[in-house]
Amino acid sequence: MIAALFPGQNSHAIGMGSEMAAALPEAAAVFAAAERAVPGLTRLMKEGPLEDLTLTAHQQPALVTASIAAYRAWREATGLTPAFAAGHSLGEFSAHVAAGTLDLEDALRLVHARGRYMQDAVPAGQGAMSAVVGAGSVESIREVCQATEGVVEIANLNAPGQTVISGEAAAVAAAGAELKARGFRIIPLKVSAPFHCSLMQPARERLAADLEAVAFRPMDFPVIANVTAEPVSDAAQVPALLAEQVTGSVRWTECVQKLAELGASEFIEFGSGNVLTGLLKRMLPEARFYNVHTPADLEAYLAAR
Structure with a gap:
């Protein structure tokens, strides 16, 4: 089919x-x-x-x-x-x-x-999105987002090992830093707004x-x-x-x-x-x-x- x-x-x-x-x-x-x-x-x-x-x-x-x-x-x-x-x-x-x-x-x-x-x-510059790449679980990414101050959420579940987070710029950066410390690779995305959050x-x-x-x-x-x-x-x-x-x-x-x-x-x-x-x-x-x-x-x- x-x-x-x-x-x-x-x-x-x-x-x-x-x-x-x-x-x-x-x-x-x-x-x-x-x-x-x-x-x-x-x-x-x-x-x-x-x-x-x-x-x-x-x-x-x-x-x-x-x-x-x-x-x-x-x-x-x-x-x-x-x-x-x-x-x-x-x-x-x-x-x-x-x-x-x-x-x-x-x-x-x-x-x-x-x-x-x-x-x-969202006014320009106030939002951000980052790709989170690595073999860790989606639940661990979700937990970090929920524990981060400010708005940061899972926007895209693109493939195993490839997730995108979205939200307030400072919160996305903070969550990204914590996820990097846990072994994920963080790739900031060039986007005009924080989509899907x-x-x-x-x-x-x-x-x-x-x-x-x-x-x-x-x-x-x-x-x-x-x-x-x-x-x-x-x-x-x-x-x-x-x-x-x-x-x-x-x-x-x-x-x-x-x-x-x-x-x-x-x-x-x-x-x-x-x-x-x-x-x-x-x-x-x-x-x-x-x-x-x-x-x-x-x-x-x-x-x-």
């Missing part, structure tokens, strides 16, 4: 999706929809500058655009439908577009706003109101939710899960494990970058992995099947 995967932030690059849009009408139609939903976005994706594309409010709809352009080109070329989808953080919106839960233009407007809300929630509550509330105004449609296949690591088949559950995700942990390790339990054996990462494929290879080395972002990637996929 095929699982469609969709990346989150920091998988962006100048030119993302442009080759696919230039070559295939299905991808070009996605770019046209993106330009209607967020005017000026497709030029920024093609030409930059990178510092503008990196801004959260621009990067989020750009990633959805590139992912869905690749996905729809793949669908047209293969006639295949995935059994499941999952997306890392922002990528969960792409997964719901793929599953038919969300209209593409609605999703683009939502993530454009989501990016603004997340950036606005309780400091994002203002963004969650604003996004929840927007989600209530959008029509969610019956799903073509289940999507694994970030905050529960369980498949969702009822579109009525989706708005609350997407809102909760803003402050909740991305339980990616468990999401991948759930896909494997459900029988997925072929994983396709759609869109810019290969971050998710790298994580998956560590967790499920026996599975088949593909990246589809360019026409050459699509040709390679067709040749491999």
